[in-house]
């Protein structure tokens with residue numbers, strides 16, 4: 095007996111010493127040696143638990159069996175500490191006790207919701223976006239989630255595509271900075287901390303360039319465009335240490351991304367040295383059959399694993415066919431082991447082998463989800479994301495002494511609408527914590543202000559019955575706030591629209607209200623750039639309020655009454671009509687450029703529309719004004735190992751403290767390949783008191799001047815460059831030139 099105890103003690107001690115001294119790589123290799131091929135494939139299989147997870151007995155019988163037999167490595171849509179624990183307990187009954195990895199689409203917040211990512215992008219505030227991702231990760235991790243399917247870093251120049259709401263807009267430079275910040279936010283100090291989740295850069299690659307803006311559609315583009323515009327944000331996530339990637343539904347130049355070895359093996363795992371794993375998109379392995387790329391699911395599994403897709407989300411193709419494919423010697427076991435190694439490494443890094451339940455603690459969950467600091471920051475973030483598009487005669491901010499305010503429109507009392515398409519948790523947590531716009535205004539006004547309400551119309555019906563009541567309500571008010579836009583499910587996945595005008599009769603309602611002669615402020619709530627020309631041309635004050643999350647109402651009230659001075663700028667161009675799409679500021683120069691909106695004859699232009707967008711990339715007003723002056727360059731020439739300092743003075747020439755986002759654009763005037771008319775290369779967000787001036791500097795270095803050549807060499811070319819400093823891509827205030835010499 096004593097001998098046995100001694101042996102047991104020795105074994106325990108050696109296990110301990112083993113776990114402390116050997117590296118994660120060794121632990122992973124040891125584990126892989128013990129695994130059967132079925133267990134290995136299990137680690138590469140992910141299923142959704144959404145419709146099952148209503149309690150312990152409701153975990154589908156099959157799923158239970160599969161988890162216990164080691165055939166599932168990861169679950170998505172299993173929410174909360176209780177359910178994740180129940181699932182994990184099943185995994186602990188499996189032969190090797192390999193913990194499950196719980197994934198979730200934590201896109202813009204978990205319980206506390208932040209503005210949709212496109213709205214946050216309008217803040218250009220990288221620290222703030224990092225913080226919002228940090229808070230989302232903290233809440234998710236406290237609820238048992240290990241892994242978020244975010245950030246989406248797809249560049250898109252097409253507002254018909256409903257998923258623009260999930261990204262950072264049209265610009266590669268801004269998008270790359272935001273991608274980096276979001277990964278840092280989600281992953282925190284290090285994977286393994288209890289407030290960090292694995293981030294996932296998606297959708298690799300070029301998903302945002304779906305032809306015609308139709309979701310899931312094919313993408314056909316040059317290598318130059320791919321490398322110059324669509325890949326850099328993904329590379330930025332690798333630089334930020336992102337743990338996982340998701341591939342995409344689209345084919346790229348004929349090869350589905352999921353079966354695309356050039357993207358996954360050559361670029362991501364090869365050239366960029368990415369050491370995490372790649373998950374397929376939902377069913378995208380199986381969908382290669384519908385693409386006509388492979389003839390059945392078995393061939394799809396073969397194509398995907400060989401191309402470097404490590405984990406199969408919801409296709410069941412890996413679990414059904416990979417073992418067979420290995421047996422038939424079509425897939426080398428090393429390929430499987432390599433994928434398994436990537437998955438297990440992250441499970442070790444998360445600390446799940448030490449304690450598989452470490453993220454599933456109800457007490458910590460409760461405390462974290464109800465942290466009032468999170469709501470306070472969501473309010474700040476939401477206010478930072480609101481774009482002031484028009485403010486004639488300084489109608490805004492509204493005076494807190496206003497006697498009667500009418501609040502009209504279908505969005506006023508809605509809660510869900512502020513959340514957007516990807517908000518999670520609504521089923522599990524009651525929505526009383528969402529502040530509607532009506533409630534936000536009520537919270538803000540003083541005793542002497544009277545708030546009136548009329549709904550006016552639906553979001554997207556043709557019913558005008560309530561117009562009359564709305565008009566009567568408006569007549570009683572000193573100022574009218576009209577809140578209109580898209581319903582939560584009009585932008586998002588599979589929500590492409592060919593008509594992106596304000597839906598239904600909402601703009602007609604505005605026309606009826608405008609006829610009262612009352613001053614009107616419009617709030618436009620949407621998940622994408624919309625077209626609303628009549629509104630822009632006729633209504634004096636417009637705030638683009640996107641979908642702002644759980645503190646939407648308070649944040650909107652903060653901006654309406656001037657407690658926050660709006661500072662956001664558009665991360666996408668807003669077209670005048672759908673016919674202008676794709677529309678983006680950094681287009682190439684043509685041989686017949688339209689110099690301005692009135693030149694239409696035999697130049698690159700439409701005969702029935704201006705070329706310019708209704709609102710350009712980088713545009714956004716403030717309650718104050720800024721003047722730009724005294725541009726100077728440290729020298730007129732540089733070689734490629736030198737830098738040039740560009741400086742100028744920014745002055746707050748108005749009467750309100752505010753933050754201006756100053757933008758630096760460059761143009762390579764002549765190149766061996768035609769270059770864009772301008773490209774954002776840097777920006778700063780500067781806080782200034784009324785009358786205050788500050789000297790702002792940017793450093794120009796050779797990296798900023800490089801571009802991809804036909805053989806994909808990334809290098810600069812000597813010659814002349816324009817420097818443009820502006821308040822938007824179309825509002826260049828200062829301009830100079832310099833030369834790059836040998």
Ligand code: BGC
Nearest residue numbers: 170199243296297375376587
């Ligand atoms: C989406 C992904 C998402 C996944 C899991 C897919 O349909 O394209 O972005 O992460 O579903 O919910």
